[in-house]
Amino acid sequence: MTFVDLMTVTTPPPDPARTPLTASGAHGQPPREPDGAYLDHAATTPMSAAALAAFVAEAQRTGNASSLHSAGRTARRAVEEARETLAKSLGARPSEVIFTAGGTESDNLAIKGIFWGRRAQDTRRCRILVSAVEHHAVLDPAFWLAGHAGAEIVLLPVDGEGRLDLDALRAELAAHADETALISVMWANNEVGTLQPIRDVVRAARPYGIPVHTDAVQAVGQVDVDFTGSGVDAMTVSGHKLGGPVGVGALLARRDLALDAVLHGGGQERGVRSGTLDTASIAAFGVAARHAVECLPQRAARLAALRDDLVTRVRVAAPSAVLRGPDPGSGDRLPGNAHFTFPGAEGDSLLYLLDSAGVQASTGSACQAGVPQPSHVLLAMGVPEAEARGALRFTLGATSTESDVDRLVAALPQVVARAQAAGLVSGRAIGGM
Amino acid sequence: MRVLAAMSGGVDSAVAAALAVEAGHDVVGVHMALSRNRDQFRTGSRGCCSIEDAGDARRAADVLGIPYYVWDLSERFEDTVVADFLSEYEAGRTPNPCVRCNEHIKFEALLDKATALGFDAVATGHYAQIVTREVALRDGGRRSVRELHRSPNDAKDQSYVLAVAGPERLARAMFPLGGFASKDEVRAEAARRGLSVSAKPDSYDICFVADGDTRGFLQSRLGSRPGAVVDTDGEVVGEHDGAYAFTVGQRKGLGLGRPAADGKARYVVDVQPTTNTVVVGPAELLSVDRIAGEKALWFDGVLPAPVVEPVETTDVVPDPDGWFDAEVQVRAHGAPVPARVRSIARAGDAYGDGVPEGERPASSAAGADSSAPAMEIELTGAPLRGVAPGQSVVVYRGTRVLGQATVSRAWRAPAPAATAMDRAR
Numbered sequence: 001m002t003f004v005d006l007m008t009v010t011t012p013p014p015d016p017a018r019t020p021l022t023a024s025g026a027h028g029q030p031p032r033e034p035d036g037a038y039l040d041h042a043a044t045t046p047m048s049a050a051a052l053a054a055f056v057a058e059a060q061r062t063g064n065a066s067s068l069h070s071a072g073r074t075a076r077r078a079v080e081e082a083r084e085t086l087a088k089s090l091g092a093r094p095s096e097v098i099f100t101a102g103g104t105e106s107d108n109l110a111i112k113g114i115f116w117g118r119r120a121q122d123t124r125r126c127r128i129l130v131s132a133v134e135h136h137a138v139l140d141p142a143f144w145l146a147g148h149a150g151a152e153i154v155l156l157p158v159d160g161e162g163r164l165d166l167d168a169l170r171a172e173l174a175a176h177a178d179e180t181a182l183i184s185v186m187w188a189n190n191e192v193g194t195l196q197p198i199r200d201v202v203r204a205a206r207p208y209g210i211p212v213h214t215d216a217v218q219a220v221g222q223v224d225v226d227f228t229g230s231g232v233d234a235m236t237v238s239g240h241k242l243g244g245p246v247g248v249g250a251l252l253a254r255r256d257l258a259l260d261a262v263l264h265g266g267g268q269e270r271g272v273r274s275g276t277l278d279t280a281s282i283a284a285f286g287v288a289a290r291h292a293v294e295c296l297p298q299r300a301a302r303l304a305a306l307r308d309d310l311v312t313r314v315r316v317a318a319p320s321a322v323l324r325g326p327d328p329g330s331g332d333r334l335p336g337n338a339h340f341t342f343p344g345a346e347g348d349s350l351l352y353l354l355d356s357a358g359v360q361a362s363t364g365s366a367c368q369a370g371v372p373q374p375s376h377v378l379l380a381m382g383v384p385e386a387e388a389r390g391a392l393r394f395t396l397g398a399t400s401t402e403s404d405v406d407r408l409v410a411a412l413p414q415v416v417a418r419a420q421a422a423g424l425v426s427g428r429a430i431g432g433m
Numbered sequence: 434m435r436v437l438a439a440m441s442g443g444v445d446s447a448v449a450a451a452l453a454v455e456a457g458h459d460v461v462g463v464h465m466a467l468s469r470n471r472d473q474f475r476t477g478s479r480g481c482c483s484i485e486d487a488g489d490a491r492r493a494a495d496v497l498g499i500p501y502y503v504w505d506l507s508e509r510f511e512d513t514v515v516a517d518f519l520s521e522y523e524a525g526r527t528p529n530p531c532v533r534c535n536e537h538i539k540f541e542a543l544l545d546k547a548t549a550l551g552f553d554a555v556a557t558g559h560y561a562q563i564v565t566r567e568v569a570l571r572d573g574g575r576r577s578v579r580e581l582h583r584s585p586n587d588a589k590d591q592s593y594v595l596a597v598a599g600p601e602r603l604a605r606a607m608f609p610l611g612g613f614a615s616k617d618e619v620r621a622e623a624a625r626r627g628l629s630v631s632a633k634p635d636s637y638d639i640c641f642v643a644d645g646d647t648r649g650f651l652q653s654r655l656g657s658r659p660g661a662v663v664d665t666d667g668e669v670v671g672e673h674d675g676a677y678a679f680t681v682g683q684r685k686g687l688g689l690g691r692p693a694a695d696g697k698a699r700y701v702v703d704v705q706p707t708t709n710t711v712v713v714g715p716a717e718l719l720s721v722d723r724i725a726g727e728k729a730l731w732f733d734g735v736l737p738a739p740v741v742e743p744v745e746t747t748d749v750v751p752d753p754d755g756w757f758d759a760e761v762q763v764r765a766h767g768a769p770v771p772a773r774v775r776s777i778a779r780a781g782d783a784y785g786d787g788v789p790e791g792e793r794p795a796s797s798a799a800g801a802d803s804s805a806p807a808m809e810i811e812l813t814g815a816p817l818r819g820v821a822p823g824q825s826v827v828v829y830r831g832t833r834v835l836g837q838a839t840v841s842r843a844w845r846a847p848a849p850a851a852t853a854m855d856r857a858r
Binding site: 348349352353355356367370371372418419421422424425426 | 459461464466487491500502503504505507509542545546548549550551
């Protein structure tokens, strides 16, 4: 505890920074889940073995999918097969698939591209309707357009479970349909797992001909997602949330959608998304998406059962915990999602204490320069700021097991007690009841 | 041990964290966010507080392979350090925000939260040493006491700003750089570990005052309050925009139109907040040999009188009146000067020794609790110049910190100090 003590500790210094990174995945073994109880599959989830094999196979080849020679044609074939696979898995046509570098890029392309495209057709269309619980990848481009391109943002309210207020949407449309450029409502919320009434959104928008975009990043592989069946005009999907690699995603967009380019250059992907195609990632994405959708019925049932067990046992281990989002039994929630607030505790204290107990979870909300911010999703649901600061999200995936839940539940009582004590000391989370 | 390494983003705290890791502790890095709107803080490689610094801290934590968190202490910082800075200047005093940050943020808010979360100690990159020493008790037994000592690196020694934390809180502190004799050594240690902050420049000045413009900061927060600058005869010699922006001992920036009659340089000799008046005078008036301190604290093993029941012997042996010989330091980079010091229980007593009744400050001005521990100091060597109320005074014997207080008043004894010197012998 003193300088003297510090120098007399005899344990040999560990050197985690110099531990060689294992490259086992690159040799064809399936990627592993992180050590400990990994309950953060909504952040990212391990690549499936088949996806990794596809990635490695393509990465070992050379060829630009835009080249006309044989190397290019080989790459092009891999890309187009992945496009067909992805389209088939999501109920879309191959020509509706625009590959991007991930969910954030797809959301930016949708919001900016549709706004510009629609306003080019009619300069009155400056309103962007988004739900108040959208991911920042939707909200921030919308607010950027408000600051730089004359857009007007309408944040559509949600109820206490995070579900869109359809009446508010209908009222907005009735009053301002001519000035509305687009509507963006996510398929499923990334924090509290709420499934949104997308078909109702489409039904409300259709009479006015207003395009609907949906961010389905969290939904694919967890619930049925059918692009054409849903009636939306554009849909964001991401590779690494469903067992593919990080750095690849897609925007599914109807061919008749007015969509301007965000990235200009070589004219790839219908001219709206230039840039050399990432053959290896795209191939792996296609394999992963097919696998995720094929396994969905069994996996969703298994995850829901495990999640229900987690919710029950968390409530026993930490009786002060408050479940946020829809009732797990209602069917209005992603099967792998559980979310709680812990009164009097701060999320990052909970996170640290769980991490040191080998349990990896998330507060679910964003940081600003590393400073945890109360979740805009919880605030939109009417949760008071003090309570919103004590949030933890647990998300399950393909590799989750009962032992992950065991480890969480074993650690939780002491973790919550300590975090609440720290909350009292720091005086921030008081009043969290 | 579970150790929380406070990581500012500078080289010192990064190396301190590295040494804690290498000593085998279970270390977690924490960066303190001290401003909600961090653009208000200095940008660039300042060593703490900016967004770049948070990134540097994170990178250092990654290199060390330790978890890293940012704790938002901005409200506490505003409510304690910044509020104290403003109210002290408003009251005509001269605060040291680094002292208050150690008192309220690093060794209170951070330390208490760390303790609640199960950490055993907080490691920082301060240059000072905590030494545990066995002392003999009068009943023949022995006991270990914890002492705060200066760093062997004189230029970097930070014991002055740490003393305010006191022995109980420093018992949970760890200063891995305490034994380093030079900053170059610390930089070399950083470079050896591949820490990219090894060549980062040192931070100076006050982190929440952009551009180092204290007067501008005070004016932006306290507003303009024009008033008079007077000489010691009460004659108006100039104007100012707010007495709060002046500090006893200040010479520059007085904005006096005409020179003094005697042609000598004039200094701020008093700041009177109630009348919003700044008093200027010759340098001689700045010389003091008596200092009264409030909010006094004493380190383990120092038992100044009055003590109810002394139970141990130490090398600090007060005379029957409670005086003991020591050295005092009144600013971070000042030199220690010889003095006689004693602890008193009542702040009012600090003015009981030779201060004319009319010179005593109204006790209500400082809002002093009459039973609060206080400190009396008589300088036994040359007088000091420019000792302002609000400054921290730290009592040393050699390298060892004996105690600390906030200066409530400094003055020149009306009679020659001969009697005091005699008593000292």
